[in-house]
Amino acid sequence: MESLWNDQEAAAFGTDPLGQRVYSSRLLGQHADLVLHGGGNTSVKAEEKDFFGEPVSLCYVKGSGWDLATIERAGFAPVKMEALMKMAALETMTDADMVTQLRAAMTDPAAPTPSIEAILHGVIPFAFVDHSHANAISALTCHADGADRVQQCFGSRVLVVPYVMPGFILAQTIWEMIKDRDLRAEGIEGLVLLKHGLFTFADDAKTSYEKHIELVTLAEKFLAEQSGGASPVEAVAEENLLELAQLRRAVAGLRGTPVIAKLDASAAAVGYANLPGVADFGTRGPLTPDHSIRTKRAPAVIEGDDIDGSLSRYAAAYAAYFDRHQKGETMLDAAPRFVIWPRRGLVSLGGTVAEADIVADIAQHTAATVQLAEAAGGWEPLPEQDIFDIEYWELEQAKLRKGPARKVHQGKVALVTGCAAGIGFAIAESLAEQGAQVVGLDIDKEIPEIMSRIGGIGIVVNLTEDEPVQQAIDFTVRRFGGIDIVVSNAGIFPKNEFLGEMTQSDWDRTIAINLTSHQKLMNKVVPFVKLGIEPSIIFVGSRNFKAPGPGAAAYSCSKAALTQLCRVAALELAPHKVRVNVVHPDAVFDTKLWTPEALQRSADRYGMTVEEYKTKNLMKVEIKSKDIGNMVAAMAGPLFAKVTGAQIPVDGGNDRVI
Ligand code: ZN
Numbered sequence: 287m288e289s290l291w292n293d294q295e296a297a298a299f300g301t302d303p304l305g306q307r308v309y310s311s312r313l314l315g316q317h318a319d320l321v322l323h324g325g326g327n328t329s330v331k332a333e334e335k336d337f338f339g340e341p342v343s344l345c346y347v348k349g350s351g352w353d354l355a356t357i358e359r360a361g362f363a364p365v366k367m368e369a370l371m372k373m374a375a376l377e378t379m380t381d382a383d384m385v386t387q388l389r390a391a392m393t394d395p396a397a398p399t400p401s402i403e404a405i406l407h408g409v410i411p412f413a414f415v416d417h418s419h420a421n422a423i424s425a426l427t428c429h430a431d432g433a434d435r436v437q438q439c440f441g442s443r444v445l446v447v448p449y450v451m452p453g454f455i456l457a458q459t460i461w462e463m464i465k466d467r468d469l470r471a472e473g474i475e476g477l478v479l480l481k482h483g484l485f486t487f488a489d490d491a492k493t494s495y496e497k498h499i500e501l502v503t504l505a506e507k508f509l510a511e512q513s514g515g516a517s518p519v520e521a522v523a524e525e526n527l528l529e530l531a532q533l534r535r536a537v538a539g540l541r542g543t544p545v546i547a548k549l550d551a552s553a554a555a556v557g558y559a560n561l562p563g564v565a566d567f568g569t570r571g572p573l574t575p576d577h578s579i580r581t582k583r584a585p586a587v588i589e590g591d592d593i594d595g596s597l598s599r600y601a602a603a604y605a606a607y608f609d610r611h612q613k614g615e616t617m618l619d620a621a622p623r624f625v626i627w628p629r630r631g632l633v634s635l636g637g638t639v640a641e642a643d644i645v646a647d648i649a650q651h652t653a654a655t656v657q658l659a660e661a662a663g664g665w666e667p668l669p670e671q672d673i674f675d676i677e678y679w680e681l682e683q684a685k686l687r688k689g690p691a692r693k694v695h696q697g698k699v700a701l702v703t704g705c706a707a708g709i710g711f712a713i714a715e716s717l718a719e720q721g722a723q724v725v726g727l728d729i730d731k732e733i734p735e736i737m738s739r740i741g742g743i744g745i746v747v748n749l750t751e752d753e754p755v756q757q758a759i760d761f762t763v764r765r766f767g768g769i770d771i772v773v774s775n776a777g778i779f780p781k782n783e784f785l786g787e788m789t790q791s792d793w794d795r796t797i798a799i800n801l802t803s804h805q806k807l808m809n810k811v812v813p814f815v816k817l818g819i820e821p822s823i824i825f826v827g828s829r830n831f832k833a834p835g836p837g838a839a840a841y842s843c844s845k846a847a848l849t850q851l852c853r854v855a856a857l858e859l860a861p862h863k864v865r866v867n868v869v870h871p872d873a874v875f876d877t878k879l880w881t882p883e884a885l886q887r888s889a890d891r892y893g894m895t896v897e898e899y900k901t902k903n904l905m906k907v908e909i910k911s912k913d914i915g916n917m918v919a920a921m922a923g924p925l926f927a928k929v930t931g932a933q934i935p936v937d938g939g940n941d942r943v944i
Contacts, residue, residue, distance in 0.1 A: 315355030349398025370408030544697030547767025693721030704776030
């Protein structure tokens, strides 16, 4: 591991203690082998003047909810040293009292709540303190002779701290160890917390950071020697996307909410999943207690082809683990957060894409570190009880509860066709606003950029071609684990196509896009939708189906046939609990196609004003793209949970339709 320190960059952050603290915290955050997603914490002590001009000793501690890699000055909470030292000397203190007193001791009430390790940072008698959960420290200390190995690796440069619960008890334990010693005189450079992580410290930012890098590098070398230079095993994945969708749905069932499943089929992930004995050492425990909040104590392992059975056994084992250790807490859901799947790789599961991605990073580091630790003498992480105490720790549970309220389509995956503009875009946007991960297919080259505006993924596809459509579906399942909502919308509207004048190629093209491409999409996507979560297919028809006009035979016929396709699909898919409905919108005018000039021309043709033309329905209301978008999002949701085969007009009322 190399130091990333650069004097010029460091100076740009400001030469004051907090500026240097921000810079070196970000450096620490850049090493994924040291800290992942909010893990680790840092601090700096400074002598300042308070609001009234009185001198005050402060400890700026990383705020909870901030990530070291991107932290700013505002991410550090200024806590009075006097209060930290008083707290360290207490006999006992509850977690809730600790948080209250830490907040009360801040000189800025608007600052974030300081890390739960604030007291520990305070008692270490150096200006800069750096703490990480380095992979190499886990692999070194998660071992029966962890303390001996630390001595062999670092000699007397560090103090060894046996595992105790993080927070007040850890701070108190360390304060007892160091209060009567002179760490400077003894040349102590760090603390190794067995089965937890590493602290280094110094009076300047660079030394504290570089000691961290140096000690972790020593641990890496030690492990390389112990393991005989073993490198991770690699293997090629055997892909089965239908089984992936099946696994995702089974996990969602255990969790009680839809989940995103991220497949890691890299050579390293498959190599790990294929290791003989992985079901044993791969489920002994997390790298550091903190991870259990995101990953639970252990992943699930799929045995052979028995996906549902393996997951049920995992859930039963989780309930038994809860029963063994609970002291009146409420059990969390029994679904795994990641899955070791021989031949396939690792699958990470989250309520959102962001959550699944974070779990995937942790799973990847866990696989590499556990494998190394096994090769270097045996992986022996914390016992169950200690992990349980963290997993069900009130303070940690509070962190998870802080997230925003659930959206109606959160965790669901929606495939929308023809969504570069107009109704299609409005549908994609409404689904995304309500929490769905949208994948949009369109022939428009701009579709990737257009979908990225709503947090979706756009794929350029000609929907009349088979192979690209299959590839787009496979990509979606590989990336998110399945497909729950399909909105089959792509269509064209050729104008002024009277029967005696239209060309055969115009008819053929309209039928190919407005009808046959939908049938082809169904052919490829239905096997996945059958394995979806609260699955729903919505076709975008047209008011023209029931109220056709002259000069649009191909369009009207294609929409009529599409409606019949919807009805057949509803009949076929009802036994699989897949709902299939069609929305019949009237024309919408709030799209780029309808320039003021085009609107005026059309209005003139009917002898109407533009306003009359836009509202020519019984209710005299203008139908907007977003009206259709919101209707489709509703049809995909719980309001329509028991509706299939329905045709929903969104047209302001039309006497010919009614
Ligand atoms: Zn820690």
